[in-house]
Amino acid sequence: MPTVLVCDDSPMAREALRRGVAAVPGIERVVVAGSGEEAVARWGHDRPDLVLIDVRMPGLGGIEAARRILAQDPTASVIMLTMAEDVDGVARAVASGVRGYLVKDATREEIAATVTSALGDSSLRRAAVPVARAGDAPTLTEREMQVLDGMSRGRSNAEIGRELYLSEDTVKTHARRLFRKLGAADRAHAVALGFRLGLVR
Structure with a gap:
């Protein structure tokens, strides 16, 4: 059964997303992190099947944290959390090799569709940017x-x-x-x- 890591420096946003992911059928465990540094450490320890990480955070930002995770395991599934208008952050994140992005105000249905698709190794749906080569x-x-x-x-x-x-x-x-x-x-x-x-x- 899959484990998902949720990383956001905002406790409120982090908890809301944790609840949304935990409600997805088939998810066994949701672990959380409050910083990019903690996300990298938690990933190394828990090896979750999917990482959802905020693009912009104090200290080690989400993009750099994602790069470090992918450097350890290029097959890791990472999805960036971002604001819809954050075009630059989205572009840099996707260019760094992550699976895609999920807007922070996504509905429960969009969260479920994205998580299910990512864990099912199929293309990400409309809530996330699909991988392109x-x-x-x-x-x-x-x-x-x-x-x-x-x-x-x-x-x-x-x-x-x-x-x-x-x-x-x-x-x-x-x-x-x-x-x-x-x-x-x-x-x-x-x-x-x-x-x-x-x-x-």
């Missing part, structure tokens, strides 16, 4: 690449439009096509996949 990159048009680049720099559709001399509606059209080609649910998802696939740097 460079060979999987779809063919994007020049405009779609430019829109993706703008998104990776945190630009709004209107700002991207001004940079490219396009209307905001035209940018939105390119963005929709871009999302469809990447299989992305939103901007953060698209940017994370873009970094992972080497489409943006």
Whole structure:
């Protein structure tokens, strides 16, 4: 029966997620950590089947903690916890080799779907960014690449439009096509996949 490690520096967020994960059928044990340092130590001791770790924490952040865990075992399953608008954190986390990300305000159903999928070694569902490799990159048009680049720099559709001399509606059209080609649910998802696939740097 699987064990899951939950790491978040916020006691309230940590406990809420612990309860959500514990409610998933088939989970035997949920262990917690309050820092990146503790997560690395707990992982070495408990060897959980899945790690859920906050991207941004004081001290050893989640991304570095995930790197240290993956350095010990490249097959470890790690999912980053992040805010939906944290595009940079999401992109860096996915680029570091983790399985994906879960937004902090995910519903119990989304938590259950993500945990079940990750432990089942199938692709992560819409609550998390799926693993992608460079060979999987779809063919994007020049405009779609430019829109993706703008998104990776945190630009709004209107700002991207001004940079490219396009209307905001035209940018939105390119963005929709871009999302469809990447299989992305939103901007953060698209940017994370873009970094992972080497489409943006």
